[in-house]
Structure formats: C-alpha cells, structure tokens
Amino acid sequence: MLRLFLLLSVVAFWGLNPLNAQNSTSHHGTRSHSAATSSKSAASTQESAAASAAAAAAAAMAQAKAVYQRDCALCHGDNGNGQTDVGKSMNMVMPDWTNPNTLAGKSDSELFDIIRKGKGQMPSEDAGRAKDSEVHGLVAYIRTLSKGHPATPLPGSAAPAPSNAEPAPSESQPAPPPPAQSAPGK
Numbered sequence: 001m002l003r004l005f006l007l008l009s010v011v012a013f014w015g016l017n018p019l020n021a022q023n024s025t026s027h028h029g030t031r032s033h034s035a036a037t038s039s040k041s042a043a044s045t046q047e048s049a050a051a052s053a054a055a056a057a058a059a060a061m062a063q064a065k066a067v068y069q070r071d072c073a074l075c076h077g078d079n080g081n082g083q084t085d086v087g088k089s090m091n092m093v094m095p096d097w098t099n100p101n102t103l104a105g106k107s108d109s110e111l112f113d114i115i116r117k118g119k120g121q122m123p124s125e126d127a128g129r130a131k132d133s134e135v136h137g138l139v140a141y142i143r144t145l146s147k148g149h150p151a152t153p154l155p156g157s158a159a160p161a162p163s164n165a166e167p168a169p170s171e172s173q174p175a176p177p178p179p180a181q182s183a184p185g186k
Contacts, residue, residue, distance in 0.1 A: 060133075060137050060140075061137065061140065061141060061144075063134065064134065064138050064141035067130055067134050067138055068138055068142070071125060071129065071130070072138070075087050075094060076094055076095075076097065077094070079098060079145060080096070080097035080098055080142065081094075081097070081098045082094025082096050082097070090121060092121055097145040097146060098145055098146055102146070103143060103146065108139050108140075111139045111142065112135055112136060112139055115135050115138055116132075116135055
C-alpha cells in the first residue's frame with residue numbers, strides 16, 4: 001500500500017499521469033493533441049479580440065455620429081458640406097468637409113481644440129455635453145465625411161489611416177501650362 005502511495009505521489013509530482021492529455025507526449029517526444037488545441041485556442045482568442053475591437057470601433061463611430069447629428073449638423077449639414085439654412089441665415093461661411101482638402105492641413109488636436117473651445121460664431125462643445133473621448137470621436141467622424149476619402153492629417157496627429165484611393169489635387173498646386181499651339185498658316 002505504501003508503494004502504491006509513493007508511486008502515485010511520484011506520478012503526480014512529475015506530471016506523468018497518462019490520463020492527463022496536457023502532459024502526455026507522443027512516441028516522438030512532442031506534445032500531443034493538447035498543443036494543437038492550445039494553438040487553436042490562442043488563434044480563436046486573437047480573432048475574438050479583433051472582432052471585439054472592430055465592434056468597439058463601430059460603436060464609437062456610431063456614438064460620434066449621434067453627437068454630430070445632435071450638436072453639429074444643424075449648422076454644418078448632415079453630410080458636412082456646410083450648406084444649411086441656419087448657416088446662410090447667420091451669414092456664416094462653413095467649411096465643406098466633403099472636400100478632402102478642407103481638413104488636410106489640420107491636425108486632430110487642432111480640430112479637437114476648435115470643437116472644444118469654439119471658433120468665431122461656432123459655440124464650444126462643453127465638457128458637460130461631450131466627453132473628451134466623444135470629441136475625439138467627432139474628429140474621426142468629421143474626417144470620414146470627405147467624399148469617402150479621409151483627409152490625411154498633419155504628421156504626429158492620431159487619425160484614421162488614409163485610404164488607398166488617389167488624393168484629390170491640391171488647390172494650391174498651379175495648373176499645368178496649356179499645350180503649345182503652332183502658329184496658323186505654317
């Protein structure tokens with residue numbers, strides 16, 4: 001009886017229990033089914049984390065859109081083009097956020113400050129109405145309004161990655177010269 005107890009103690013101590021699939025090895029000395037299961041579990045966990053992150057990003061964008069509709073769209077327009085009756089009646093010239101060039105030269109922190117502090121006739125977005133995270137969400141949402149092509153912010157500012165689409169030509173670039181024409185009669 002003592003021998004059986006000692007044998008079971010050694011087996012338990014060294015993890016040599018053949019009934020425990022996690023500790024058993026194949027005849028080649030490699031991990032058995034449990035290692036493959038463990039790898040599949042890790043991949044499943046990573047996929048689950050990616051899906052959770054995507055769902056969280058979608059929820060944050062939906063929240064930003066709701067704040068925009070509540071606090072910004074009246075003047076800036078549902079689509080961000082700035083063409084609203086309210087803006088026109090107050091003689092305000094609103095930026096057209098559907099044009100990618102409008103936001104290209106502005107950093108996220110600059111846009112955050114404009115929203116949080118206000119600018120000109122635009123009132124500030126008080127901290128009681130929108131948390132900092134919601135204002136950051138507004139910045140990201142506003143960047144999505146530019147005709148399906150997010151504007152590229154200044155370096156060093158956190159923003160959505162630019163799309164693979166061709167950027168719109170810059171308004172500051174000169175137009176190419178007209179093609180040379182030959183003199184008539186030659």
